[in-house]
Amino acid sequence: MNRAIYVLFLFFPLLFLQVFVFNNVLFLGHINPYVYIAFVIFYPLKKERYLFLFLSFLLGLSIDYFSDSGGINAFSLLFVAYIRLFLVRVIFKKTEQDYLLFNLQQEPFGKVFNYVITLIVIHHFILFSLANFSFQNFSSVFTNTLYSSVFTSVLFFIGTYIIRKKK
């Protein structure tokens, strides 16, 4: 029950924050942060994954509905949601027994940094390649990925720092 409320509190604020605030940032004219990826980072680890995959898909799809982008957010968010467990295994060296007690705040910052940056870069790269949807202007995909990844990660770490301070 507690977990369901936590997920709901993750889902809707991230959706509306992304759509009404962060999609309108347009730093230097075209750089947007995509902070809704925090949903994948903060969603509790579990062996049973249907609900998590489905909710990630749904969050991406809702953002697509708002921003008229077909299914690009759904596709990229679902992709990082699927590879998350793999990354947790590789970076944090966790096994299935550790999932229940896994907490990002108790992990060393270096590992968390690697984990978050990898997820963000993969997500943004898929997002911008699909938004481009052709091999023309492919260099713009790389530059967009780079700038937006930096922007998103800065916002993410500032955000988590502030939230943690409160607690």
Place this chain on the structure above:
Amino acid sequence: MQQLIYFFQKYRYFLFFALLEFIALFLIINNNTFHKSKFISSANGVTGGLYENFSKLSDYFNLKTQNEELASENEKLKNLLEKYNSTGDSILTNFVVDTVQYNQKYTYAKAKIIRHSYHLPNNYLTLNKGISHGVKKEMAVINSKGIIGITENSNSKYTRVQSILNSNSKINARLKNSNHFGSLEWNGKEYNIVQLHDIPRQANLKIGDTIITDGKSTIFPEGILIGTIKNIDTQNNKNLIDIKLFNDMSNLAHVYVVTHLDKKEINSLNNPTNE
């Protein structure tokens, strides 16, 4: 059978993941084709309503520029009216209301953009007018400064517009001082510069020439402003012309939707077998 069940057991998450990814991919491909893009669209009751409320708030931020635009448009129209009124005697102007002579081709309806984007490779806008206000698909969207896009699909209250800043958008355009025409496309780079293709080499082009819409399509009326030529690039017998738009696509609010009244008749002439 046992093996099959075992296979599904083992890869069940991957299969679920693959299924959802296929759905997403299907939606993406659909969104990239003009006539099919109706599954994922912000022109629906929920997102349209939310955006409308949001734009009620954010409208205040550019109230000043919108006011100035409106005033300058009024000025232009007032001057036109004055010119028309002062063409001479009322005897010379013939005011016979005759349905044979009187032949209105277009009607304009105002609408407001409640959501817009200009930084993606495929940009769409959402209008607060829909089928119940007479807005259907394939109608022109313009404002006082020039063209904005083409309506693409609508529900009863909201309409999605394919902006000219969309890599799928193709609009018939021509030079103002001659009848050479080409198609207007966007390469996805800068939001205030679009490209004009297929202008014949014979055309006499100069930097600063005005580009307007051509009346040949059944969507845009003739002579709607687009922009001025910024750069001409002649490579391998092809003219690639950069056009600087008159419109600031990053700051749009009030627009007109143009209805072509003879559209059905023209289309039935062009493809008579299509019925």
